[in-house]
Amino acid sequence: MKHQFSLAHLTALECAPPELIYLAAQAGYDFVSIRPIYMGLPDEPNYDLATNKVMFKETKIALQQTGLNVHDIELARVHADIDPLIYxxxxxxxxxxxxxxxxxSIWTDDxxxxxxxxxxxxxxxxxxxxxxNLESVPIASVKTLKGAIHVLEDVKRENVGLMIDAHHFHRAxxxxxxLKTIPKEWLHYFHLCDAQREIPVKKEEMTRILREERLYIGEGGLPLKDMVTRLPSDIVFSLEMPHKQRTKELGTFEYIKKCLESAKTFVQEKDTRIIKK
Structure with missing residues (x-):
């Protein structure tokens, strides 16, 4: 089957949404995942499209010209000091x-x-x-897959999903x-990436790697084959693979292209193994 791939904004956060769309289309992606919610993190660009009307218009034009679609936006954090209405x-x-x-994702221990x-x-x-879509993040308050599942079971809302990130899944x-126990209707997309097998002891190092040193698919030690074979066959693969040094060396376009190539090779090999079985 034909799998679909989205370029997660964190992979190329230096690009504003219009530029991200043009580069993703040129590289061969099916979707983009953008960050129009400004979180005020260190060195984070502000792509608040709700207030930046010019950038919003340029984003719409880029989508029309490329034929790409926005798959998802992020990040609507749940935090004790944040009123959900701001989103x-x-x-x-x-x-x-x-x-x-x-x-x-949830960032309050209450x-x-x-x-x-x-x-x-x-x-x-x-x-x-x-x-x-709730994502469990090992440096947040809801750290594990089971923790995220419990939240969705408790809130009992129809418009919920569970977004699993390969890096976070392994680190937690x-x-x-x-993965077999998750209702299929909760699984819409999956953050595909690779990383070192060893789990960092320090939170600071884990944070650094997840934000700026993830690896091409198949290059690291995450159990990606076992994970992906337990997910719905039509799930969208969102490539969240930021690597600060490689982006600097290759340039954004060449880097996101190599990310997609590694993902397509991995998925094709996975499909070939299934057919042979």
């Missing part, structure tokens, strides 16, 4: 750009508050036809067999 302008942007998904705010996110997103020491 509604970004939801409007997502809907107008044709996106169907929003990525979220379990009840986290679930309450996540449920509110889902309710805010529903009128825009958006699905809120999640169980491969648990």
């Amino acid at each position: 509604e302008p970004a939801f409007e942007v997502a809907a107008e750009l044709g996106a169907k998904h929003v990525l979220s 379990t009840e508050l986290g679930r309450e705010k996540f449920a509110q996110l889902c309710d805010l997103a529903r009128p825009y036809g958006l699905i809120i 020491d999640d169980c491969i067999d648990d």
Whole structure:
């Protein structure tokens, strides 16, 4: 079958959404995943399309000219100090750009508050036809796959999804067999990347690697074959593979092209093994 690939914005965060779209189309991607929600992180560019009307217009033009689609937007963080209502302008942007998904993660250790705010996110997103996909992140409060599953079971909303990141799954020491227990209707896309097999002891080093030193598919030591074979066959592969040094050496276009080539080779080999069986 023909698999579809999205370019996650973190892989080329130096590119504003219009440039990201043109480069992704030229490289052969099917979608882009953009970050129109500004989080104020160190050295993070501000691509708030809800307030930057010029960039928003340029983004729409880029989509029209390339025929690419926006798969998802990010990151609607659940945090004790953040009112979910602030994300509604970004939801409007997502809907107008044709996106169907929003990525979220939970960053408060107050379990009840986290679930309450996540449920509110889902309710805010529903009128825009958006699905809120929860990602477990080992440096956040909901760190594991099981933890994310419990949240979705508790909030009982129809427009929810579970977004699994290969790096985070491995770093959280999640169980491969648990992937079989996830309702298929929750699985819409998957962050495909590779990384060193060894799990960093220090949080700072784990954070550095996940933000700027992920590897080409097949280059590292993550159990990608076991993971992917347990996911729906039509799942979209979103390539979140930031590597600061390689981007500097190769240039953004050549780097994202090599990311896609490594992913397509991996998926093709996976399909070939399944057919032979």
